[in-house]
Amino acid sequence: xxxxxxxxxxxxxxxxxxxxxxxxxxxxxxxxxxxxxxxxxxxxxxxxxxxxxxxxxxxxxxxxxxxxxxxxxxxxxxxxxxxxxxxxxxxxxxxxxxxxxxxxxxxxxxxxxxxxxxxxxxxxxxxxxxxxxxxxxxxxxxxxxxxxxxxxxxxxxxxxxxxxxxxxxxxxxxxxxxxxxxxxxxxxxxxxxxxxxxxxxxxxxxxxxxxxxxxxxxxxxxxxxxxxxxxxxxxxxxxxxxxxxxxxxxxxxxxxxxxxxxxxxxxxxxxxxxxxxxxxxxx
Amino acid sequence: xxxxxxxxxxxxxxxxxxxxxxxxxxxxxxxxxxxxxxxxxxxxxxxxxxxxxxxxxxxxxxxxxxxxxxxxxxxxxxxxxxxxxxxxxxxxxxxxxxxxxxxxxxxxxxxxxxxxxxxxxxxxxxxxxxxxxxxxxxxxxxxxxxxxxxxxxxxxxxxxxxxxxxxxx
Numbered sequence: 001x002x003x004x005x006x007x008x009x010x011x012x013x014x015x016x017x018x019x020x021x022x023x024x025x026x027x028x029x030x031x032x033x034x035x036x037x038x039x040x041x042x043x044x045x046x047x048x049x050x051x052x053x054x055x056x057x058x059x060x061x062x063x064x065x066x067x068x069x070x071x072x073x074x075x076x077x078x079x080x081x082x083x084x085x086x087x088x089x090x091x092x093x094x095x096x097x098x099x100x101x102x103x104x105x106x107x108x109x110x111x112x113x114x115x116x117x118x119x120x121x122x123x124x125x126x127x128x129x130x131x132x133x134x135x136x137x138x139x140x141x142x143x144x145x146x147x148x149x150x151x152x153x154x155x156x157x158x159x160x161x162x163x164x165x166x167x168x169x170x171x172x173x174x175x176x177x178x179x180x181x182x183x184x185x186x187x188x189x190x191x192x193x194x195x196x197x198x199x200x201x202x203x204x205x206x207x208x209x210x211x212x213x214x215x216x217x218x219x220x221x222x223x224x225x226x227x228x229x230x231x232x233x234x235x236x237x238x239x240x241x242x243x244x245x246x247x248x249x250x251x252x253x254x255x256x257x258x259x260x261x262x263x264x265x266x267x268x269x270x271x272x273x274x275x276x277x278x279x280x281x282x283x
Numbered sequence: 284x285x286x287x288x289x290x291x292x293x294x295x296x297x298x299x300x301x302x303x304x305x306x307x308x309x310x311x312x313x314x315x316x317x318x319x320x321x322x323x324x325x326x327x328x329x330x331x332x333x334x335x336x337x338x339x340x341x342x343x344x345x346x347x348x349x350x351x352x353x354x355x356x357x358x359x360x361x362x363x364x365x366x367x368x369x370x371x372x373x374x375x376x377x378x379x380x381x382x383x384x385x386x387x388x389x390x391x392x393x394x395x396x397x398x399x400x401x402x403x404x405x406x407x408x409x410x411x412x413x414x415x416x417x418x419x420x421x422x423x424x425x426x427x428x429x430x431x432x433x434x435x436x437x438x439x440x441x442x443x444x445x446x447x448x449x450x451x452x
Contacts, residue, residue: 024332028336029358032339032342032358036352038354040404050346053344057347061298064299065307068308072308137302137306138302138349139301139314140345141314142394142397142409143351173351187406188406189351189406209408270306
């Protein structure tokens, strides 16, 4: 009977051995949760792990992207020319129409320049812009980010605006030495302070995957479909007057303070290849 | 060592397909979640702390190429791995139907956890977007899983991934 009793420490060791895997797994989950929580609190900072993996992964992504695009170019330019004649005709027609518009816009541009001088507005060219190439898109279906080939060595820092000639693309986050990731305006985490160009009413544009939603525009404001929405410059990231999107749909419910406005981004975010990072933007 | 290298290369290939090849060739917003399928494979092949650690590392790597909330996928894929473990240990995972059920459950769990994680990160409309595209994502994941199973069977690569021998149709 006495022989069946063992040392008290032995039972403890057995219990530890039995639950070792569970304890290790619990520690792992705790570590994962702590990491996530830490990242949520210090969002602009990019950890060493992220920097290293970004630097290791992006050259491979860039190489594969170049290979895919070269193959696609070869196919489209030399092998697949079925629609070229029709396309040429459409392009000639568009060219004539655009030349007419251009003459009209020149006049508006000159007028705009005079007004800008008069009001002492800052010229857009005073913003130092860094051209960059898109290397890869977000790997997940639920988020909207891109990877670009410029990083902290080129002067890019977290929270800088990213634009194209058509309008805003997003803002930078997670910066490594030679690469940065850009949070697109259509991502659910993105929100931008905006102004409706005609009514001058302000609102917050939030991304929802494929488009944008314009929130907090008062119910009695007249908003028309196709109206341009620009940055208001009050958010602290984007300079004033950059195109964000055009109004796609306006819904007014019977009650409520605000109207529901859907927007389409002015930049085709599914087809961007080159972008500009505004290095010193002053809202 | 060979298995670790194979796992690393498979992860890299999955990430390249999702972030570069799929957008350039297909151009659809909804992409097949090959990293999630890899986690499902992991749940079938590994039943120890090693599997949990691999799932967490996979999620941490995924965080660098997907989303704007570092740490989210680490938690999500680790939880998906644990969520699939009871199915993998209690049922006959050699059945292709059950494997597809695991992919379905994995996709559902993944979407649910991303929505949950998104609330903590103040990602306002993420839940609407995930719910709107969930069916497309599920369908795409299932189609990809079927294609992968057929390819693995065709080339006899189940052993390489330490998967149970897939049943013959």
